[in-house]
Amino acid sequence: MISVSQKSQDVVGRSSLAARQRIPYGSAATLGLGVLPTTKDQRQTATVLKFLFTQPMPAAILDGSKIAAEIRGEVAAEVKAMSAAGMRPGLAVVLVGHDPASEVYVRGKVKSSEEVGIYSEKHTPSESVTTEELLDLIADLNRRDEIDGILVQLPLPKQVDSKKVLLAVDPAKDVDGFHPMNVGFLSTQRPGLVPCTPAGIMEMMQRSKIKIAGQEAVVVGRSDIVGKPMAMLLLNANATVTVCHSKTRDLPGICRRADILVAAIGRAGMVTKEFVRPGTTVIDVGMNRVTDPKEFARVFAGNAKRDETFRSKGSVLVGDVHPEVAEVAGAITPVPGGVGPLTIAMLMANTVKAAKMRRGSRVAELSRV
Ligand code: GUN
Numbered sequence: 227m228i229s230v231s232q233k234s235q236d237v238v239g240r241s242s243l244a245a246r247q248r249i250p251y252g253s254a255a256t257l258g259l260g261v262l263p264t265t266k267d268q269r270q271t272a273t274v275l276k277f278l279f280t281q282p283m284p285a286a287i288l289d290g291s292k293i294a295a296e297i298r299g300e301v302a303a304e305v306k307a308m309s310a311a312g313m314r315p316g317l318a319v320v321l322v323g324h325d326p327a328s329e330v331y332v333r334g335k336v337k338s339s340e341e342v343g344i345y346s347e348k349h350t351p352s353e354s355v356t357t358e359e360l361l362d363l364i365a366d367l368n369r370r371d372e373i374d375g376i377l378v379q380l381p382l383p384k385q386v387d388s389k390k391v392l393l394a395v396d397p398a399k400d401v402d403g404f405h406p407m408n409v410g411f412l413s414t415q416r417p418g419l420v421p422c423t424p425a426g427i428m429e430m431m432q433r434s435k436i437k438i439a440g441q442e443a444v445v446v447g448r449s450d451i452v453g454k455p456m457a458m459l460l461l462n463a464n465a466t467v468t469v470c471h472s473k474t475r476d477l478p479g480i481c482r483r484a485d486i487l488v489a490a491i492g493r494a495g496m497v498t499k500e501f502v503r504p505g506t507t508v509i510d511v512g513m514n515r516v517t518d519p520k521e522f523a524r525v526f527a528g529n530a531k532r533d534e535t536f537r538s539k540g541s542v543l544v545g546d547v548h549p550e551v552a553e554v555a556g557a558i559t560p561v562p563g564g565v566g567p568l569t570i571a572m573l574m575a576n577t578v579k580a581a582k583m584r585r586g587s588r589v590a591e592l593s594r595v
Contacts (some may be wrong), residue, residue, distance in 0.1 A: 271388075273354065285508070285555035293430050294567035298342050301574045305343040314433050315581035316345040317375040317401065318361070318367045322386070323353035327515075328379045335377065338570045344577055345372065357387045357541065361394050368396040369436035374581035375401035377573065380451070398584045400578040404450065412458050417575055417583070424456035426568025427488065427509050429461065436507050439464035442483050446470045446497070446546075447490035452511055456488055477501070495525035497547040505556040512546030525549065 263272040279427050317339050321332045332348065337533055339346035341515050349363060360378075367376045378401045392400075397407035403421040411418030431438060442464040445455035457469045465486065470477055481487055481501035485565045489497045490511035502508060517540060518520050525544055526532040545561030559565055 231467050233288075260352075281456050285446070285552045285558040288430055288434055288509075288557050288559045288564060290426075290430060290559055290564040291567045293433055294525060297429065297568070297571040297575055298338065301344075301571070301578055302342040302393055304578050306579070308331045309343060311324040311587055313344070313581065314345050314372075315577050316347075317376045317377065317577045318338070318347050318349060318373045318407065320349045320351070320363065320367075320376070320378045322351050322355055322360070322382055325381070328381075332379050334570050335573055338574055339577075340481050342574050344574060347373075353383055355386065357385075360386060364391065368394075368399065373399065374584060375399055375573075375577040377402055377414060380569045399579055400519065400525070400579055402451075403455065403576070409450075409455070411454060412462075415462055419580060420459065421451055422457040423452050423511060423565060423569045424571035424574040425576070427456060427511075427565060429572065430460050430559070430565075430568055431486070431509075434557070435548045436486070440485065441465050441485035442468070443486040443488070444470060444481050444484035445466045445490065446477070446481065446490045447488075447492070447511070452490040453488075456490065460486070460488075460519035469533070491546050494521060494544040495544055495546070497551060499548070499550050499554055502551050502554050504554045506550055506554075508547055508549040508555040508558045510545035510559050510561050512544070512561060513566060514544045514546070516544045 240387065241361055248568060263269045306534075309314060319332055321328060336346050336348055349367075351363065352361060360382075364376065364378070367373050371568055373555070376395050380388065380396065382391065392402075392404050393406065395405055396493075397405045397419075400408050400419050401422075403409070403412070403419040403425070404554055405419075408418045408420070410416075412420055428438075440458065443457075444462040445453050445457045445460070445467065448469055448471045453471075457467045461467045467494060468480060468483070470480055474480060478498075478501045482503050484503065486507045486509070487502060487510045488511065491497075492510065492512060492514065494514040494516050497508070497510075516525065519536075522532075522536050525548060526536070526542070529549065532542055543562050545559075545564075547558070547561075
């Protein structure tokens with residue numbers, strides 16, 4: 227299933243996504259002839275094709291909202307069958323305190339659970355909760371058979387030992403894929419639960435038919451939630467992977483090597499055209515809320531639509547990738563509407579996966595009926 231917009235179909239009938247990803251502008255190969263043109267007709271075709279291929283084309287948009295809806299549809303069908311057999315998957319979300327961004331994320335997770343038919347419950351300990359109190363809550367959720375997935379929304383308050391809390395989650399119910407056991411399963415290519423954002427990015431690239439094996443992938447950012455698992459998933463899919471971070475020398479130069487560039491740095495519009503080779507697939511994980519007019523102008527100068535949003539709301543959501551990158555990239559994820567919706571869709575998929583793995587033989591019986 228290709229989610230690239232129809233506009234990206236090129237004159238030779240391939241999606242320009244595939245054409246752009248593999249073939250440099252204006253090379254002999256772009257003429258699609260395999261040999262040098264000799265006859266008059268071939269020369270004319272070559273001239274027309276070369277003209278078309280050397281024009282700057284905006285990147286194909288990887289529509290995360292559309293792919294997320296597909297995934298949710300698939301998950302809903304599985305949940306329906308499991309529920310009919312008395313095994314409705316259940317998700318418990320733990321939200322500590324009142325961090326506004328976390329509240330928005332958790333609201334989205336609970337709403338999505340309801341939509342796909344997953345049972346969900348929200349636990350909201352106060353900002354002053356202790357590590358021990360959270361450990362008691364986790365132990366209770368671990369014990370309950372109707373709970374298949376446990377998600378502790380991060381960040382946790384300073385007084386809480388986050389690592390200890392995440393370690394206490396039963397790895398079989400760890401739908402975030404943060405438990406060291408699941409991290410180990412991923413790095414040794416064993417079945418397990420994989421962090422939702424990088425899992426969603428892989429799903430998006432696979433469903434959009436983006437080639438991964440043998441490609442140069444550069445991941446900017448080395449967080450436990452995105453950068454590290456993303457690198458491992460790309461490596462497991464046979465990409466050649468480079469992980470960059472704040473101490474990396476010549477970041478633009480290394481990023482320019484990429485066929486697939488994943489930006490997960492958390493800095494608005496940091497990845498500019500200078501970082502991107504024409505034709506690269508650019509995945510923007512950033513979700514930065516910009517309120518400073520100067521910062522807004524740096525990223526969105528001359529963009530009337532965003533300007534209107536900024537004036538009316540006083541802020542805009544900006545990715546890590548500068549909008550000018552769309553002029554050179556082969557394919558790009560928008561912000562919003564790219565990676566964000568996939569994270570929640572994969573949480574739903576992980577909850578069903580956890581239910582199936584944990585309830586094992588009972589689900590196997592269900593698929594035989
Ligand atoms: N905070 C930001 N992203 C995430 C996520 O993917 N999972 C959890 N639990 N917390 C987060």
